[in-house]
Amino acid sequence: MNKREQKKDLLLDTGLAVMATHGYNGTSIKDIVDAAEVPKGSFYTYFKSKEDFALAALERATEEREQESRALLQNRDIPPLERLSRYFRDYTGACDSGVTGGCFIGNMCQEMSDSSEQIRLKVRQLLRNNTQAIEDVLEEARLNGSLTSPLSSAVLAEFLFNAWEGTVMRMKASKCREPLDAFLALLPTVVGQADAA
């Protein structure tokens, strides 16, 4: 990787962190370049606009998360429903250590969907990808008989993922793990397990 790509990456990583906690409109270009210790004038050599940066940051945010989550979600050594449970539960750490930011995609969805059609479409796509990953696991569980719900895996996945986003959002306001615990408590019920404490 060349020098240029490295700097763009640095800008993306650090800027993403800033924008994840202060939002799109709450983050200035100066905030981004300051955090990355990159001269202000350089910003527009890497991104053609602030919106362009946000679009790239959105992709980056999911890349980082997908590294780990895809690996877990597709790990055939663990029963599919167990994978799902871990996928959600492993978020706990972020909560305990005074999480800030929450889900960057969720944040951008709320703040920018009505202001930028480009960002809305990108968010929609990333949300769909995430939902699809969950649906795949559910479909696998259905095939091996551990998923008994009469509802389609698509509906189940859509519900679960949205419920999860709501849970993460709530944790931002409450700063406690109750929302997460409630989510995990209901997970078996939703996928149709009698009781898998």
Added chain:
Amino acid sequence: MNKREQKKDLLLDTGLAVMATHGYNGTSIKDIVDAAEVPKGSFYTYFKSKEDFALAALERATEEREQESRALLQNRDIPPLERLSRYFRDYTGACDSGVTGGCFIGNMCQEMSDSSEQIRLKVRQLLRNNTQAIEDVLEEARLNGSLTSPLSSAVLAEFLFNAWEGTVMRMKASKCREPLDAFLALLPTVVGQADAA
């Protein structure tokens, strides 16, 4: 109501609408006063700061919604679980007519929780109130035997409300009613009904 209160109300109503679609940082004082056709200088005679306005708008947003929702949620002519179902389903209209804004409280939660402690606490309180209202209905359903879940009403309410917020958020990005349908499809499962199509 005196003239002054009326203007403050106007500022609150119109400003709330603007801030609900463009967010806190995406809305300027000028945007608010222009929408209400109130002179810029007047703003600070009604609110001591932008943050103060947002706090008041947050209360206003729930007042408006609570007018109708409380009445529905506490209507003893309808079975409690049916009330809950309607409470969520009645949101449909907003979706069909190209909803903008979503849930103002949810928006502010995502955008401002990490920036303003005052707003975070207000959001947390309002979210709790909403959850409590749902818990009350669930408790009523448990008493009359229609709620069979072994999980506590508090956990159920927390999960349901967060799932709902996530659903509303997803609709902002997707601009379709699929998320809502998925939510409504799972509602009976969550509260422990076998199938109450």
Added chain:
DNA sequence: ACTTTAAAGACGACCGGTCATCTAATTCTG
């Protein structure tokens, strides 16, 4: 020397918030 890229700094617009000024209502005086 010539092309390409990074960086500096300027740009006008706009930000949240303040201020002196003006208006209109209230209180005081007779």
Added chain:
DNA sequence: CAGAATTAGATGACCGGTCGTCTTTAAAGT
């Protein structure tokens, strides 16, 4: 009750500062 004095509230010009963006200059690469 009339008219003068006082004051609370309304107002838009204006503050220093920051915004996102762009032009211009400096540096680097070949």
